[in-house]
Amino acid sequence: xxxxxxxxxxxxxxxxxxxxxxxxxxxxxxxxxxxxxxxxxxxxxxxxxxxxxxxxxxxxxxxxxxxxxxxxxxxxxxxxxxxxxxxxxxxxxxxxxxxxxxxxxxxxxxxxxxxxxxxxxxxxxxxxxxxxxxxxxxxxxxxxxxxxxxxxxxxxxxxxxxxxxxxxxxxxxxxxxxxxxxxxxxxxxxxxxxxxxxxxxxxxxxxxxxxxxxxxxxxxxxxxxxxxxxxxxxxxxxxxxxxxxxxxxxxxxxxxxxxxxxxxxxxxxxxxxxxxxxxxxxxxxxxxxxxxxxxxxxxxxxxxxxxxxxxxxxxxxxxxxxxxxxxxxxxxxxxxxxxxxxxxxxxxxxxxxxxxxxxxxxxxxxxxxxxxxxxxxxxxxxxxxxxxxxxxxxxxxxxxxxxxxxxxxxxxxxxxxxxxxxxxxxxxxxxxxxxxxxxxxxxxxxxxxxxxxxxx
Amino acid sequence: xxxxxxxxxxxxxxxxxxxxxxxxxxxxxxxxxxxxxxxxxxxxxxxxxxxxxxxxxxxxxxxxxxxxxxxxxxxxxxxxxxxxxxxxxxxxxxxxxxxxxxxxxxxxxxxxxxxxxxxxxxxxxxxxxxxxxxxxxxxxxxxxxxxxxxxxxxxxxxxxxxxxxxxxxxxxxxxxxxxxxxxxxxxxxxxxxxxxxxxxxxxxxxxxxxxxxxxxxxxxxxxxxxxxxxxxxxxxxxxxxxxxxxxxxxxxxxxxxxxxxxxxxxxxxxxxxxxxxxxxxxxxxxxxxxxxxxxxxxxxxxxxxxxxxxxxxxxxxxxxxxxxxxxxxxxxxxxxxxxxxxxxxxxxxxxxxxxxxxxxxxxxxxxxxxxxxxxxxxxxxxxxxxxxxxxxxxxxxxxxxxxxxxxxxxxxxxxxxxxxxxxxxxxxxxxxxxxxxxx
Numbered sequence: 025x026x027x028x029x030x031x032x033x034x035x036x037x038x039x040x041x042x043x044x045x046x047x048x049x050x051x052x053x054x055x056x057x058x059x060x061x062x063x064x065x066x067x068x069x070x071x072x073x074x075x076x077x078x079x080x081x082x083x084x085x086x087x088x089x090x091x092x093x094x095x096x097x098x099x100x101x102x103x104x105x106x107x108x109x110x111x112x113x114x115x116x117x118x119x120x121x122x123x124x125x126x127x128x129x130x131x132x133x134x135x136x137x138x139x140x141x142x143x144x145x146x147x148x149x150x151x152x153x154x155x156x157x158x159x160x161x162x163x164x165x166x167x168x169x170x171x172x173x174x175x176x177x178x179x180x181x182x183x184x185x186x187x188x189x190x191x192x193x194x195x196x197x198x199x200x201x202x203x204x205x206x207x208x209x210x211x212x213x214x215x216x217x218x219x220x221x222x223x224x225x226x227x228x229x230x231x232x233x234x235x236x237x238x239x240x241x242x243x244x245x246x247x248x249x250x251x252x253x254x255x256x257x258x259x260x261x262x263x264x265x266x267x268x269x270x271x272x273x274x275x276x277x278x279x280x281x282x283x284x285x286x287x288x289x290x291x292x293x294x295x296x297x298x299x300x301x302x303x304x305x306x307x308x309x310x311x312x313x314x315x316x317x318x319x320x321x322x323x324x325x326x327x328x329x330x331x332x333x334x335x336x337x338x339x340x341x342x343x344x345x346x347x348x349x350x351x352x353x354x355x356x357x358x359x360x361x362x363x364x365x366x367x368x369x370x371x372x373x374x375x376x377x378x379x380x381x382x383x384x385x386x387x388x389x390x391x392x393x394x395x396x397x398x399x400x401x402x403x404x405x406x407x408x409x410x411x412x413x414x415x416x417x418x419x420x421x422x423x424x425x426x427x428x429x430x431x432x433x434x435x436x437x438x439x440x441x442x443x444x445x446x447x448x449x450x451x452x453x454x455x456x457x458x459x460x461x462x463x464x465x466x467x468x469x470x471x472x473x474x475x476x477x478x479x480x
Numbered sequence: 481x482x483x484x485x486x487x488x489x490x491x492x493x494x495x496x497x498x499x500x501x502x503x504x505x506x507x508x509x510x511x512x513x514x515x516x517x518x519x520x521x522x523x524x525x526x527x528x529x530x531x532x533x534x535x536x537x538x539x540x541x542x543x544x545x546x547x548x549x550x551x552x553x554x555x556x557x558x559x560x561x562x563x564x565x566x567x568x569x570x571x572x573x574x575x576x577x578x579x580x581x582x583x584x585x586x587x588x589x590x591x592x593x594x595x596x597x598x599x600x601x602x603x604x605x606x607x608x609x610x611x612x613x614x615x616x617x618x619x620x621x622x623x624x625x626x627x628x629x630x631x632x633x634x635x636x637x638x639x640x641x642x643x644x645x646x647x648x649x650x651x652x653x654x655x656x657x658x659x660x661x662x663x664x665x666x667x668x669x670x671x672x673x674x675x676x677x678x679x680x681x682x683x684x685x686x687x688x689x690x691x692x693x694x695x696x697x698x699x700x701x702x703x704x705x706x707x708x709x710x711x712x713x714x715x716x717x718x719x720x721x722x723x724x725x726x727x728x729x730x731x732x733x734x735x736x737x738x739x740x741x742x743x744x745x746x747x748x749x750x751x752x753x754x755x756x757x758x759x760x761x762x763x764x765x766x767x768x769x770x771x772x773x774x775x776x777x778x779x780x781x782x783x784x785x786x787x788x789x790x791x792x793x794x795x796x797x798x799x800x801x802x803x804x805x806x807x808x809x810x811x812x813x814x815x816x817x818x819x820x821x822x823x824x825x826x827x828x829x830x831x832x833x834x835x836x837x838x839x840x841x842x843x844x845x846x847x848x849x850x851x852x853x854x855x856x857x858x859x860x861x862x863x864x865x866x867x868x869x870x871x872x873x874x875x876x877x878x879x880x881x882x883x884x885x886x887x888x889x890x891x892x893x894x895x896x897x898x899x900x901x902x903x904x905x906x907x908x909x910x911x912x913x914x915x916x917x918x919x
Contacts, residue, residue: 063546066873069829072853091546130826132874 026285028274032296036321042292045319046209058145062091065137076125079106079459099150107181108458110220111203113144119341155226160187168251173201174454175444176257178461184229186469195237205284208312239411253468256442260405270362275370279313279402298398300324305402306336314351325351330358372396433464482785483792488759489651489676489736491609493582495520500761501586508570517771521582526559526614528588533558541688541698552714553764554686558620571606588614593643600648616657616682618709631657634669641673651676663722667732679738681719683709712764716742727756727801746780754800812895813887816864816880818857824877827853831868
């Protein structure tokens with residue numbers, strides 16, 4: 025974990041000064057701003073923004089409710105489609121989803137309605153007496169959910185609504201998954217992630233057991249036997265490796281590990297902060313990592329990607345954030361070798377320049393070296409392999425890197441469902457995971473009501 | 481630049497923009513500021529008998545649009561609450577200092593001849609250019625037998641107008657209330673009483689909105705409210721119609737009209753003038769934005785007149801009156817069909833759902849391969865109702881295109897589908913009235 029950086033000096037500033045760097049990237053709208061922005065919504069027919077939302081939030085309807093001063097109604101409209109409406113409003117890449125679909129992007133205007141900020145306004149300002157959704161009469165069924173991330177909790181919440189009882193098994197000491205451990209702190213500051221989990225759980229009927237890891241102290245076979253159904257919302261726990269020598273050397277670690285440590289730190293001034301850093305990758309995690317290092321006081325942060333800007337998976341909006349935080353972006357450079365000092369600690373990296381050659385990435389034979397005290401890998405996440413002892417898990421892991429599911433999130437094993445990043449369906453986005461959880465809950469509910477299709 | 485000066489029933493004014501009788505013209509301070517800003521004239525806020533009226537608090541309320549812009553405005557103010565002596569002294573001084581500006585004095589008195597006979601010489605002595613009889617105030621004063629209580633009874637209108645003509649040489653403008661079924665009746669009465677002109681509209685009876693917690697309407701005076709007089713942009717369509725009704729009524733066709741009601745910019749003014757107004761009176765727009773808006777109104781009107789080749793106000797005054805007729809004289813053979821400019825269309829689908837849910841199912845939605853929506857008019861189903869054009873948020877994206885039908889002008893009186901078709905002779909009269917010809 026972050027021990028591999030312990031040789032680096034701690035952040036130069038006080039906790040207070042650093043914490044100020046991790047407040048809201050986009051400040052919330054005032055009521056007046058929300059009213060003005062809501063007035064810009066055209067209330068489109070079969071609105072494209074709604075179709076672009078993986079959870080199908082009726083955007084036109086909730087914006088009209090905001091405009092009409094019905095904030096609770098707006099929030100209910102959002103939450104009934106997406107119980108993580110609050111965090112999705114903050115972390116969703118709206119620029120490639122709802123706001124990209126907004127008809128006001130047309131060339132005559134080029135300015136979409138600020139749907140993300142309006143969604144946040146509604147959810148943050150709603151005031152409910154207790155939980156806004158009632159539970160259906162008990163079905164007497166109990167479902168196991170593995171993983172307390174957005175997919176698992178979304179599934180658990182919907183199952184609870186439908187009258188089932190749920191036991192959630194979580195390996196980490198806190199619920200929330202990516203929202204708690206993996207998102208840049210300035211996107212979900214404070215303890216919003218935990219507040220949202222508390223709100224979601226207040227529906228009742230959901231029991232979370234922590235320190236429970238599949239393949240470790242939890243066997244899928246056992247869950248399958250004990251519960252009426254099982255939902256796997258495992259996420260992608262393992263970071264991909266560069267495949268270079270010295271990958272476990274001091275100064276080299278996965279970006280997600282550092283981000284998790286940053287998010288959990290009580291005192292930011294005690295975090296080891298490299299003076300110069302390299303982040304390898306081109307996704308939003310790479311950007312989150314690079315920008316947070318700058319905000320912690322790193323002098324130079326270079327994001328290195330082996331292809332060009334066009335191929336980066338980070339959105340244009342994210343790349344802009346990197347630029348405004350003075351992150352240097354070096355494209356067309358492929359990792360070749362980690363450079364170490366006499367004590368085996370990272371002092372930089374050697375890259376080979378690349379180019380496109382007839383549609384394929386080719387090496388050029390030209391090399392560059394970038395000096396750095398630390399190198400962070402953000403080249404993607406993978407699913408941790410299951411224990412060899414868990415035969416049922418082996419069965420699910422059989423093809424490829426993700427768990428195979430059908431359109432209703434059913435795995436090949438009857439009674440076991442999976443969703444979120446651990447399945448190949450859709451995009452690796454929080455909002456997508458929430459939708460998977462919701463759909464899986466509906467499938468579980470329907471399958472159970474249709475008669476037990478599997479033995480318990 | 482075009483000449484904006486007017487001669488309105490003998491009252492000369494450097495431009496047609498007058499401030500209507502209302503709070504902005506209640507005292508010398510405001511009127512001087514208005515004249516400095518360039519207003520062509522004012523109708524001084526209504527004078528009455530002493531002791532002066534007493535007002536309540538609060539007095540104004542508004543009907544808002546989506547962005548809190550004021551669409552309509554309402555008030556429960558009475559006539560001036562300052563003494564007659566002060567008002568007359570200030571009118572005299574202001575007129576003396578601003579001799580080129582129109583100074584009209586609004587009056588409201590009981591329906592007895594003596595008070596009118598007494599006040600008119602005093603008003604004439606101020607040097608004012610004309611008087612306006614306030615037969616329109618819809619709140620407070622009608623309860624005392626004045627304002628709209630007079631304006632709603634044509635016989636009273638005629639009677640009081642006649643008294644005024646008897647007791648003053650000044651031009652008499654009769655201000656009409658819209659709170660009446662047919663505005664032509666009081667207009668004809670005013671003419672019969674000898675009025676030199678009419679002005680309209682006064683405010684419309686209204687309640688703008690409520691405080692749903694306190695269950696009281698606005699403006700709230702403590703825990704109660706009352707209906708107020710509605711004005712501002714929202715009443716413009718009502719005012720335009722009433723102006724046109726009087727302008728095209730053969731009886732009052734020659735009667736000068738001072739147009740009032742929702743005039744906030746040069747275009748509004750041009751519309752009133754084209755439909756029959758010889759001068760325009762503004763109040764709400766000035767109250768919402770200040771007096772300086774007259775600059776843009778004058779500039780915009782003059783530039784538009786230059787573009788169109790109208791040398792002066794008279795050149796386009798009443799030009800739209802002949803094109804305003806009764807429904808029965810409209811061309812039954814005229815046809816338009818909606819056309820959607822696909823380059824401008826943003827794909828919001830508002831036209832589609834409006835037509836689909838509430839009209840003629842004349843717009844088709846097509847989903848393109850890339851998921852984009854394309855909206856197309858089904859020509860055979862389109863009746864040319866304009867709803868799609870109205871719901872479209874993009875200016876000039878949907879146009880109503882006249883169709884070549886090859887059929888001659890035929891109005892309803894001539895239409896074989898009319899089960900109560902009028903005689904040929906009557907139809908012929910109609911044809912001379914209507915000027916709209918097939919495109």
